[in-house]
Amino acid sequence: MAVTVDSNTQKLNIRFRVNGFSKQFYISTGLKNSPKNRTIADSRWEEIQRDIALGRFDPTLKSYKFGSHQNVALPVEREPLCKLWDKFLVFQSQHLELSTLESDYKQITKIVTELSSKPIKDAPTIRDWLLAKYSYHTAHKSLAAFSRCCKWGIDSGLINFNPFEKMQLPKPKNPSNENEEKAYTLEQRDLIISAFESHPKFSHYSSLVKFLFWTGCRPGEAFSLTWGDVSHECTRISITKAYASRVQLLKGTKNNRRRVFPCGKGSKLQSLLAEIQPDSPDPSELIFQSRAGQRVNLNILDKCWRGHETKGYRYNGVVTELANQGIIPYLKAYSTRHTFATWAIASGASPEKVAYWIGDNIQTVLRYYCHPDVTKSECPDF
Secondary structure: OEEEEOOOOOEEEEEEOOOOOOOOEEEEEEEEOOHHHHHHHHHHHHHHHHHHHOOOOOOOOOOOOOOOOOOOOEOHHHOEHHHHHHHHHHHHHOOOOHHHHHHHHHHHHHHHHHHOOOEHHHHHHHHHHHHHHOOHHHHHHHHHHHHHHHHHHHHOOOEOOOOOOOOOOOOOOOOOOOOOOOOOOHHHHHHHHHHHHHOOOOHHHHHHHHHHHHHOOOHHHHHHOEHHHEOOOOOEEEEOEEEEOOOOEEEEOOOOOOEEEEOOOOOHHHHHHHHHOOOOOOOOOEOOEOOOOOEOOHHHHHHHHOEEEEOOEEEEOHHHHHHHOOOOOOOOOOHHHHHHHHHHHHOOOOHHHHHHHHOOOHHHHHHHOOOHHHHOOOOOOO
């Protein structure tokens, strides 16, 4: 039964039964039904399930009630990592986007579940276990997260010591053979666009690929655009939201920065929008849709860019096909953003303007989007 919604109040409740107890257990969360609050309730339900499995279930429900935890600092050796992590996630879910929780904490939460009731004081054992079972990168990321969790636990009066503070691993280095290219040349960009336009299966998505290359916007921002976000003459695009594919949720842009992207009259971008714009566009109609008329997402973009596997057979995407032929190097779809920012700067646009156009800060633009190997080459008409 688990997490349910009260039909009258629209608030979330937790209902369940436990072997050996005749009554049904009920916990009122006091939280309105929403994706973020459901994550909080699901986290508490997982905590209860874990306690049942480990034989430490509290039938009084005092330790599971919402808002009932007393901030009494426990000696670190008495607090299981999984219990502190559950409380940490509840706190984080109150101020982080659901998509951020999914991307940053989902894998680590699974690792914590494997650790079961391992006490926090066993930090050296946990570190060694992580290194033996997972990649160095995952171990580094997990230990850093555990340290943040314990620091929060100290600040919240739940524990009195952070044993993971001295368990941190050096930041992993990039392999020497890793492809460090992040942006395509303009010639390579145009080859990709041309290949999409003529592709027998994926030509439908050529407009989306052009838009990503010519604006540098994040894919999730493009997925959320409607014709109401575009001015009548297609000279201005309002970028105010993004679609998080993993959790299927519309949210604010990554930095919650609203911006207007300019399309010069007669530019390639304005011509593209004017060409695909319906005669009487519905302001709520999505600009970029799948072949089935649904919202495009990261899974669809990845299939047409990189490829996919079905019934044991590998189907290459457009860019993978070009890379396999040795025509271009393979870079991820996010390289469209790097390509735009790199060549905008190389063509004379100031970092301040580029930062505004792509919805980022100047420091990030200078650090990540200026690739010397590309910008030192001769620049064609951008």
